[in-house]
Amino acid sequence: MTDTTAKNGLSDESEGMSYLDGGFRKVVTVYLPLALIMVVLIFPFYWMVPTSIKPEDQLIDMDRYNPFFVVGPTLKHITKLLFESNYPQWLWNTMYVSVIATFLSLIASVFAAYALVRIRFRGAEMVGAAIFLAYLVPPSILFIPLATIIQWYGLFDSPIALILVYPTILIPFSTWLLMGYFKTIPYELEECALIDGATRFQILVKIILPLAVPGLISASIFSLTLCWNEFIYALTFLSSSENKTVPVAIVSEFVDGDIYRWGSLMAGALVGSLPLVILYSFFVEHYVSAMTGAVKE
Amino acid sequence: MSQTTASAAGSSSGSERTLWQRLSHDRNFLGLLFMIPAAAILLMFLAYPLFKGVWLSFTDAKIGRDGVWIGLENYEWLWDDKIFWLSVFNTLVYTIVASIFKFAIGLYLALLLNEKLPFKALIRSIVLIPFVVPTVLSAIAFWWIFDSQFSIISWTLKNMGLINENINFLGDPNNARASLIFANIWRGVPFIAITLLAGLQTVSPSLYEAATLDGATRWQNFRFITFPLLTPIIAVVMTFSVLFTFTDFQLIWAMTRGGPVNATHLMATLGYQRAIMAGNLGEGSAIATAMVPFLLVAIMVSWFGLQRRKWQQGGRDD
Numbered sequence: 001m002t003d004t005t006a007k008n009g010l011s012d013e014s015e016g017m018s019y020l021d022g023g024f025r026k027v028v029t030v031y032l033p034l035a036l037i038m039v040v041l042i043f044p045f046y047w048m049v050p051t052s053i054k055p056e057d058q059l060i061d062m063d064r065y066n067p068f069f070v071v072g073p074t075l076k077h078i079t080k081l082l083f084e085s086n087y088p089q090w091l092w093n094t095m096y097v098s099v100i101a102t103f104l105s106l107i108a109s110v111f112a113a114y115a116l117v118r119i120r121f122r123g124a125e126m127v128g129a130a131i132f133l134a135y136l137v138p139p140s141i142l143f144i145p146l147a148t149i150i151q152w153y154g155l156f157d158s159p160i161a162l163i164l165v166y167p168t169i170l171i172p173f174s175t176w177l178l179m180g181y182f183k184t185i186p187y188e189l190e191e192c193a194l195i196d197g198a199t200r201f202q203i204l205v206k207i208i209l210p211l212a213v214p215g216l217i218s219a220s221i222f223s224l225t226l227c228w229n230e231f232i233y234a235l236t237f238l239s240s241s242e243n244k245t246v247p248v249a250i251v252s253e254f255v256d257g258d259i260y261r262w263g264s265l266m267a268g269a270l271v272g273s274l275p276l277v278i279l280y281s282f283f284v285e286h287y288v289s290a291m292t293g294a295v296k297e
Numbered sequence: 298m299s300q301t302t303a304s305a306a307g308s309s310s311g312s313e314r315t316l317w318q319r320l321s322h323d324r325n326f327l328g329l330l331f332m333i334p335a336a337a338i339l340l341m342f343l344a345y346p347l348f349k350g351v352w353l354s355f356t357d358a359k360i361g362r363d364g365v366w367i368g369l370e371n372y373e374w375l376w377d378d379k380i381f382w383l384s385v386f387n388t389l390v391y392t393i394v395a396s397i398f399k400f401a402i403g404l405y406l407a408l409l410l411n412e413k414l415p416f417k418a419l420i421r422s423i424v425l426i427p428f429v430v431p432t433v434l435s436a437i438a439f440w441w442i443f444d445s446q447f448s449i450i451s452w453t454l455k456n457m458g459l460i461n462e463n464i465n466f467l468g469d470p471n472n473a474r475a476s477l478i479f480a481n482i483w484r485g486v487p488f489i490a491i492t493l494l495a496g497l498q499t500v501s502p503s504l505y506e507a508a509t510l511d512g513a514t515r516w517q518n519f520r521f522i523t524f525p526l527l528t529p530i531i532a533v534v535m536t537f538s539v540l541f542t543f544t545d546f547q548l549i550w551a552m553t554r555g556g557p558v559n560a561t562h563l564m565a566t567l568g569y570q571r572a573i574m575a576g577n578l579g580e581g582s583a584i585a586t587a588m589v590p591f592l593l594v595a596i597m598v599s600w601f602g603l604q605r606r607k608w609q610q611g612g613r614d615d
Contacts, residue, residue, distance in 0.1 A: 009322045026412075034409045037402070038420065041427050047449065062452050108334035121328025127336075134339055136536075136596065137347060138544035140565035141585040144572045145349035145433040146342065148358070168343040170337050200327055200372065203352035219379060229431040231547040232565075236573055247433035248519040251551050262441055284422045287429075291488065 017243065028102035045273070051134070052077050052267035059262055077263035081271060085264075086241055091272070095247040097159050098227035102220050108167065109174035114204050116175070117182040118190065128179070135172035142168075143236045150237055156264070161237045162245070166227050174219040177293050181215030182208060218290035221283045228276055246272040310614075330611055331467055353582035360576040371583035380559050381584065384567040388588075390474065391563060392543045392595070395481045399538055400531075402482065403489025410490065411497045421491065430488040434553035439480045443467050443552070470560030476563055480548050485541075496530035497523065532600055539595045544588065564588050 011219050019191075051059065053073040058065040065071060081087045115121065116128045146165060155161040185208060193203045209216070234248045241253060254261060280287055320326045354371055358364030375381045410421060427435060440447055440608065443466035451463040466476045504522050513521070546565040554561035555570060562570075566586055570583020 007503060028415070030409055030412050033405070034414075034420070037406055037409075037486075038423060041424060041483065044435055044442060044483070045426055045430055047442060048438050060447060062447060066445075067449055067452055105338075105378070108338060108357045109335075111331040115328045115331035119324055119328040119331060121332075124328060127332065131335070131339070136341055136540060137343060138540060138592075140544035140546050140568070141350060141588055141592075142343065142346045144568065144578055144581045144585055145346035147573065148353070149342070149346055149349065150579060164338070165342050167338045169339060172431045175335065191341035200331075223570070225429060231433050231550070232569070234472075235550070236569070247431050247547075249432060250437060262444075262447070265437055266441060273430040274433050276429055276431065278425065281422065284366055284425070288427070288495070289419070290492060291490050293430075 001206055007129055048266045048270040048273075051262060052270050054263060056263060061143055073078035077152055077267035078271065079204060081264055081267050086244075086253070087244055087246075087271070090246045090249040091275075092270075093159060093243060094228055094247075095275075097162045097166070097245060098224050101163050101227050102223040103175055104163065105170035105219055105223060106216065109171050110204070110209065110216075112171070112175045113178035114200075114208060117120065118187075118208075119200065120204050131172050131175050134168070137214065139169065139230075139232050142230070144234050147232070147236050156237060157239045159238075159243060162230075162234060165233050165237070166230060169226055169230070170223040173225060177219050177222075178212065178215050180293050181212045185211050214286065215293075216291070217283065218286040218293065220284050221279065223288035225276055225287075242256065315610055330367045330429060333403040350582050351580055351586050354586045356579045358578040358582075360573075360578060364579050367579070371580050372587075374580065375583055375587065380562065381567065384564050384584075385557055385587075385591075387474065387541060387561060388563045388565075388591075389483070391478060391545070392539060393477045395485065395542050396535065398478075398540050399485040399489055399542075402422050403534075404493055404531075406486060406490035407493035408493050408498055408523075416534075421494070425483050425487045426489075427493055432484060432547045433551045435484065436480060436548045439476070439548075440467070441553050443476050468557055473553055473557060477549060477552060480552065481542060481545065484548070485538055489538060492534045493527065493530060496527050500526050536596055536600050540592065543592060543595055553599045 019063055050068070050070050054070050055073065055074050055076070056073060058067075058071060096213050114132070116131075150156055150161045150165070153161075155164070187209075189207055190203050198206070229247070230245075233249045234245045235251075237255070238244050238248060241249070246255070250265065250272065254265050254268055353364070354365030355366055355368060357367045357370070407522055410417070410424070414420060416538065428470065441447070445465055445468055447461060448463060450466075451460070454460045454464070465472060467473045499506075500523060505518050508518055522532060537555045544565055545563060549561055549566045550564055550569070555566045564587065568581045568584040568588075570581075571584060572578050
């Protein structure tokens with residue numbers, strides 16, 4: 001990974017052959033298509049903003065008001081969301097489940113990745129491959145049997161069910177990502193510590209983890225996003241309104257026949273996305289390395 | 298730390314070491330110990346349900362009632378079920394069309410982003426936004442964009458004079474399929490583009506310089522340098538993309554719930570409807586289990602099909 005960024009920096013510094021294509025040609029072949037794709041990519045997210053601050057009459061009267069402009073913006077939809085619905089509760093549920101699930105799977109993944117990369121017990125390669133295969137098992141084929149298992153454990157309609165099940169998505173991913181990071185840490189450091197009488201646990205906590213902090217950040221940011229985004233398990237395992245997570249609640253609680261629902265729906269979607277987008281904007285680099293790192297391994 | 302080791306050495310007095318001390322130097326025991334948390338969760342909530350799902354598909358289990366073994370009855374039932382075959386057809390169309398477009402647009406976008414650009418970091422972070430916004434929430438935004446009365450697309454096209462009537466995006470079977478595929482492409486392109494971009498950045502510029510000196514055109518540069526060097530990453534990325542498109546649930550559930558008249562039911566959504574909403578766990582499990590062979594084929598095709606190229610090009614074989 002460090003290797004990639006180094007090369008990347010290098011190729012950006014050097015002018016290379018870029019002097020060959022300048023001016024008008026580049027506008028047509030690069031900037032124009034790029035701008036078009038970016039507008040399409042950003043539009044649905046952007047479109048939540050004007051919709052969530054538009055007064056209701058403007059939302060449904062597109063002949064009199066141009067839908068692209070907002071006349072007299074209102075915070076009504078957002079205040080209604082925050083003070084007259086269960087939305088804060090849903091937001092809290094999502095956050096609480098995501099953070100705990102991420103934390104649990106990070107701990108499990110750190111131990112697993114360390115064991116697979118550095119302890120190299122008998123069969124470590126096979127276990128590593130099995131964990132990769134676990135990454136390829138989609139939730140869509142697991143949710144039905146899991147529902148019966150969750151019921152059996154008496155965890156139905158409880159956030160604990162999600163906290164226990166989400167790590168099945170997060171652990172394979174985080175373990176693979178962390179294995180990549182651990183591999184880059186020189187083995188000599190560990191040997192020195194072993195000679196000084198440190199146990200494996202001490203080595204992991206005091207030497208490996210501090211050196212793998214970027215990897216830990218990448219894994220947790222990405223895991224948080226995955227949890228926040230998760231839908232099918234939350235939809236299946238939760239039934240009472242006050243336990244729901246934001247994605248499930250938006251789909252099931254907000255969708256009534258009301259023609260005026262769009263304002264509050266879009267406000268809900270916007271407020272539910274913003275925490276992630278803000279988090280993401282602070283950690284773009286970690287996020288990208290999480291995304292590309294797990295694939296490159 | 299030094300204190301504990303000193304006292305430990307003192308108590309064990311030379312050659313006699315306690316069981317714990319011997320075990321803590323044993324690779325296999327330590328490895329096992331460190332694997333316990335991850336293995337416990339994956340075995341209990343991933344491996345076990347995987348087998349339980351297959352087992353359930355041979356029973357007539359309903360919600361709140363354990364089923365009895367009924368053999369292949371669920372599968373025989375599905376074999377004659379037109380809606381099931383419609384969902385298979387939909388899933389295949391959805392996966393194939395969306396994957397082709399995602400790959401083409403993703404690769405194109407990656408190549409564009411690999412050019413020398415001002416504000417490159419900013420552009421890259423904007424491109425990733427569809428991937429960061431939770432899928433269901435962006436699906437809700439698409440639902441609004443594709444609304445039958447207040448669609449911004451219909452409005453714009455009407456004002457440009459291109460159409461007279463609102464487009465019935467989600468009410469007409471083929472329009473609904475196209476709209477969902479569009480939303481899926483929108484959501485999947487950033488992932489493919491950014492991962493391929495990371496691959497592109499590892500390609501040394503000197504290769505292009507050498508090829509250009511030898512008279513290679515832009516297309517030849519791409520065809521004989523970029524693409525071969527990128528195939529290993531393409532294989533992995535497309536395997537993931539095909540896998541997650543095939544098993545997609547969220548987008549459909551948030552936008553159409555399988556409607557109009559089952560025209561957009563994928564196997565995952567049909568499974569949910571039959572198992573959870575109608576309560577027929579056995580039948581739902583049979584639908585979910587029926588996805589497995591398709592998934593294996595999809596993985597094999599995208600994985601081995603592209604993997605073969607890797608050694609053909611003399612790449613690293615790992």
